[in-house]
Amino acid sequence: MLLHTDGFDHYADKSAAAITIVGYLQAAGYTVANATNSTFNIVDGQDVGSLGLKMTVAASASTPPSFSRTVDSAATLVVFGFSFRGVASRLRFARIAGVIDLDWDTTTGKMKVGTTLGQDVIILSTFWYIEIEVDKTANEVRVWANDTLQLTVPLPGGVGSAYTITWGMSSASATAGTIEIDDFYALDNSGGTNNERIGPIQIITRSPTTDVTAQWTPVNSTATHSAILSQLDPGRAGAPYLQANVEGRVDKFTSNVVLPNDNKVFAVALVAYARKGDLDDRKLGMTVGTVGGDQEIQVPLDTAYAYKQRIFEQAPGGQDWNRNLVESSNFGIIAR
Numbered sequence: 001m002l003l004h005t006d007g008f009d010h011y012a013d014k015s016a017a018a019i020t021i022v023g024y025l026q027a028a029g030y031t032v033a034n035a036t037n038s039t040f041n042i043v044d045g046q047d048v049g050s051l052g053l054k055m056t057v058a059a060s061a062s063t064p065p066s067f068s069r070t071v072d073s074a075a076t077l078v079v080f081g082f083s084f085r086g087v088a089s090r091l092r093f094a095r096i097a098g099v100i101d102l103d104w105d106t107t108t109g110k111m112k113v114g115t116t117l118g119q120d121v122i123i124l125s126t127f128w129y130i131e132i133e134v135d136k137t138a139n140e141v142r143v144w145a146n147d148t149l150q151l152t153v154p155l156p157g158g159v160g161s162a163y164t165i166t167w168g169m170s171s172a173s174a175t176a177g178t179i180e181i182d183d184f185y186a187l188d189n190s191g192g193t194n195n196e197r198i199g200p201i202q203i204i205t206r207s208p209t210t211d212v213t214a215q216w217t218p219v220n221s222t223a224t225h226s227a228i229l230s231q232l233d234p235g236r237a238g239a240p241y242l243q244a245n246v247e248g249r250v251d252k253f254t255s256n257v258v259l260p261n262d263n264k265v266f267a268v269a270l271v272a273y274a275r276k277g278d279l280d281d282r283k284l285g286m287t288v289g290t291v292g293g294d295q296e297i298q299v300p301l302d303t304a305y306a307y308k309q310r311i312f313e314q315a316p317g318g319q320d321w322n323r324n325l326v327e328s329s330n331f332g333i334i335a336r
Helices: 018-027 225-229 323-328
Strands: 002-006 030-033 040-044 051-057 066-072 077-087 094-096 100-104 110-113 116-121 128-135 140-145 148-154 162-168 177-188 210-214 217-219 241-243 250-254 268-274 283-290 293-300 306-312 330-335
Touching: 002 066, 002 306, 018 030, 018 040, 018 306, 051 066, 051 162, 066 177, 077 094, 077 162, 094 128, 100 128, 100 140, 110 140, 110 148, 116 140, 162 177, 210 225, 210 330, 225 241, 225 250, 250 283, 268 283, 268 330, 283 306, 293 306
Parallel strands: none
Antiparallel strands: 002 177, 030 066, 040 051, 051 177, 066 162, 077 128, 077 177, 094 100, 094 162, 100 110, 110 116, 116 148, 128 140, 140 148, 210 250, 217 241, 250 330, 268 306, 283 293, 283 330
């Protein structure tokens, strides 16, 4: 099942300061190290109109930037996928703590784990889709680039159920360069419809553009509810937001953002930046609707703002997602 997805499009725009970006990434469950305005930025992503994250590494810098995320899974297969572009020099692709250091060999231009080299030369200044399979049944780790198996190495002993993937550098680099990350997913084989490596993907963000049902109350704005919820940098001072003090209040939306092609749709994820205003047991209902009906998943709320994500691997009614179902769907939030 899909454990997490992120296209990095919904946090802030390309002018955002590092402190702003870090705050939103932390609210989404990431850990960030050594981020400054010159080392950590939001930039254009892999896909047209999308955004991604960029880390700038200075030669011999003792505090290079990095960011990481921990995924918990007791399954026998865990997979991480992400878009990666390295510019100027060959820097590490990623590390999964206690599992693998996926390096970029400066002599051959190939992936490297220890002394094991990958199959192909990985070209600088080009996005590559990297996938790492941690297979406890086969007792091995497999690494793919653009859907081609690059290398297989033994799984180290003692691997537990918490996997921390880190992008960027954790020690000084001899050379300067940049690393860009986009289109991240993590899954395992514990169930659901996505229980094996997916292959290269695009994560398309469809912000709300039209109100369908508007029962929540706008604060600091007279704009449409969809305009309020589609804003970037939602936690800035004086930013408009929606609130609901009555259980069952619903806001639903549609989006006029179309998918770029008719390829397979693996899942739809809803993301909300939300909190509760008191200490009672409050929840947020996250809902999608199609011709097959409505489906709601409730998430707990804290008093601090946090990004809440719920993934719908199938459309309501148990249908597989397709382009038409996605583009004709409605989605929204319910006060619980």
